[in-house]
Amino acid sequence: xxxxxxxxxxxxxxxxxxxxxxxxxxxxxxxxxxxxxxxxxxxxxxxxxxxxxxxxxxxxxxxxxxxxxxxxxxxxxxxxxxxxxxxxxxxxxxxxxxxxxxxxxxxxxxxxxxxxxxxxxxxxxxxxxxxxxxxxxxxxxxxxxxxxxxxxxxxxxxxxxxxxxxxxxxxxxxxxxxxxxxxxxxxxxxxxxxxxxxxxxxxxxxxxxxxxxxxxxxxxxxxxxxxxxxxxxxxxxxxxxxxxxxxxxxxxxxxxxxxxxxxxxxxxxxxxxxxxxxxxxxxxxxxxxxxxxxxxxxxxxxxxxxxxxxxxxxxxxxxxxxxxxxxxxxxxxxxxxxxxxx
Ligand code: TRP
Numbered sequence: 001x002x003x004x005x006x007x008x009x010x011x012x013x014x015x016x017x018x019x020x021x022x023x024x025x026x027x028x029x030x031x032x033x034x035x036x037x038x039x040x041x042x043x044x045x046x047x048x049x050x051x052x053x054x055x056x057x058x059x060x061x062x063x064x065x066x067x068x069x070x071x072x073x074x075x076x077x078x079x080x081x082x083x084x085x086x087x088x089x090x091x092x093x094x095x096x097x098x099x100x101x102x103x104x105x106x107x108x109x110x111x112x113x114x115x116x117x118x119x120x121x122x123x124x125x126x127x128x129x130x131x132x133x134x135x136x137x138x139x140x141x142x143x144x145x146x147x148x149x150x151x152x153x154x155x156x157x158x159x160x161x162x163x164x165x166x167x168x169x170x171x172x173x174x175x176x177x178x179x180x181x182x183x184x185x186x187x188x189x190x191x192x193x194x195x196x197x198x199x200x201x202x203x204x205x206x207x208x209x210x211x212x213x214x215x216x217x218x219x220x221x222x223x224x225x226x227x228x229x230x231x232x233x234x235x236x237x238x239x240x241x242x243x244x245x246x247x248x249x250x251x252x253x254x255x256x257x258x259x260x261x262x263x264x265x266x267x268x269x270x271x272x273x274x275x276x277x278x279x280x281x282x283x284x285x286x287x288x289x290x291x292x293x294x295x296x297x298x299x300x301x302x303x304x305x306x307x308x309x310x311x312x313x314x315x316x317x318x319x320x321x322x323x324x325x326x327x328x329x330x331x332x333x334x335x336x337x338x339x340x341x342x
Contacts, residue, residue, distance in 0.1 A: 011036055011187070012146035014045035014087065016207075017064040018056065020217035021071050023288070024195035024205035026295075027259050028152045032189045034076040036150060042082040043144050043320060044072055049087050049094065049136060053129040054122065054208070070309055071218055074299035085316035087140065092324035096139040097132070099331060103169040104135055104161075113157055121208070138162035143324040145182040150189055154204065159186045174334045181331070195256060198232035201248025219296060222289045229285045240272035240280050257284045260291040 013033060015025055033044060046068045048061060065086055072084055087093050109115070112134055119126040134157075141149055141162050149159055166181040174180060197203040197214040205215045213228050220228070233249045241247055242254050242265050254272070258265045272280055302309055333339060 008039070008041040009147040010043065010144060011040040011148045011150055012043040012045065012141055012144045012184075013150050014047040014050075014140060015068060016051045017046050017048050017061070017068040018051045018054075018207050019060075019064060020207070020219055021068060022205055022207065022215035022217045023256065023292075024215065025207075026075055026218055027195055027256070028189065029150070030072060030075045030077070031259075032150050032187075033072075033082075036187070037078060037082050040148065042077075043146070043323075044077060044082055044084050044316075045087050045140060045320075046072075046085070047087045047137075047140065050133060053127060053133050054118070055125070066306075066309060067303065069313060070299055070302040071295070073302055073309075073312065074295045075218075079312040079316070083316040083319040084312055085320040086313060089313075089317050090143075090321055090324050092143055092321075092328040093136065093139050096143055096328055096331065097136045099335065100135050100138055100142075100165055100169075101132065103173075104165055108161060108164065109134065111157075112161070114154065134158045134161050135165070138165050141184050142166050142181045143327045144320070145323070145327060146184045147182070148187045149184050150187040153188060153194055156186060156188060159184065170331070180334050181327070196248060196252040198228060198249075198252075200233065201250075201252045216288060218292060219299065220292070225288050225292070226285050229281050229288070232281070234277040234281075238276055239274050240269070240277075242269055253280070253284055257287055260287050 011033075013029065015021065015029055021030075033042065036042065046065050048065050051061065051064070069084055069086070073079055077084065109131060115131055115133065118130060122130070137155075137158050138161060141159070142165075149162075151159060163183050166183055170181050171179045171183075195205045197205050197209060197211075198216070199211060199214045203209070203214075207215070209215065213231050216225055216228055232253070235247055235249060237244075237247060237250070240250050240254050242251050244250065254265065254268055257263075258268045261268070263271075275283075
């Protein structure tokens with residue numbers, strides 16, 4: 001008797017290897033992948049080609065790439081179940097990106113909010129790569145026929161763009177009946193998808209923030225964590241609330257506490273309704289240190305075992321390369337490229 005295997009739907013996501021990952025990356029992205037990995041066939045990319053769209057240090061790139069991959073695993077991604085790979089190892093990303101570049105109208109790109117925001121920060125030094133960032137991201141996603149892409153709210157527009165390029169500029173134009181590219185759906189992570197800066201609750205926690213006190217990095221020592229939370233912005237209210245629009249910092253820290261402790265927001269609100277900032281900061285400091293400690297321990301073991309890490313990335317690359325090659329071949333053939341005779 002033939003046993004029908006139910007195939008899992010596929011997800012693809014990634015984080016840039018720019019410097020230390022912080023709890024925003026963890027709670028907003030990696031931690032969600034951890035919950036999704038059982039249910040989905042999971043591809044997780046370290047997007048190092050994206051990391052060079054703004055100024056970077058070549059001495060750090062490879063180290064950061066490895067450390068980001070190690071952190072995926074340390075945070076609970078199972079490398080036996082998931083394919084973890086490095087974007088620049090698979091040349092199909094750049095190649096599909098070029099093809100999609102040629103199919104995408106420039107005015108679609110001029111609407112990209114993240115580009116506008118980042119280019120303001122960069123002043124005169126904005127590269128074509130930064131402008132092209134969303135198309136490279138589209139290539140990342142479309143190469144793997146991803147059914148779903150878990151992303152934070154701020155990446156929704158990029159995912160829309162990937163869908164539009166695939167549907168309107170590739171499928172509709174180059175294929176009459178069968179889709180060439182699969183149209184991906186977003187999974188917008190609600191909890192933790194936006195962890196804010198510790199020193200300004202209206203700004204997202206970001207690796208590019210020059211103020212180190214704005215984020216808690218996954219590899220921060222207990223002393224540093226204590227110092228950062230002590231200096232985090234507070235306000236003059238008593239009690240920690242979630243829904244008061246004037247209290248962005250209180251909301252943010254309560255959200256972090258709730259996710260890390262596994263307690264519902266409402267339960268935390270009750271617990272801290274009369275707690276002062278000093279006491280709350282002590283409690284959240286303990287919680288953050290306790291939650292990061294197993295990640296840091298696992299990270300230490302992995303980063304000191306380059307052989308194991310390398311094997312994880314080789315296996316991930318092989319699985320990813322297989323799929324990526326097939327998609328690229330399909331696209332090139334439908335778009336009319338010359339094919340070598342056998
Ligand atoms: N732009 C994403 C971010 O900043 C990172 C990213 C690159 C990504 N390629 C991707 C996310 C593909 C999901 C899928 O968060």
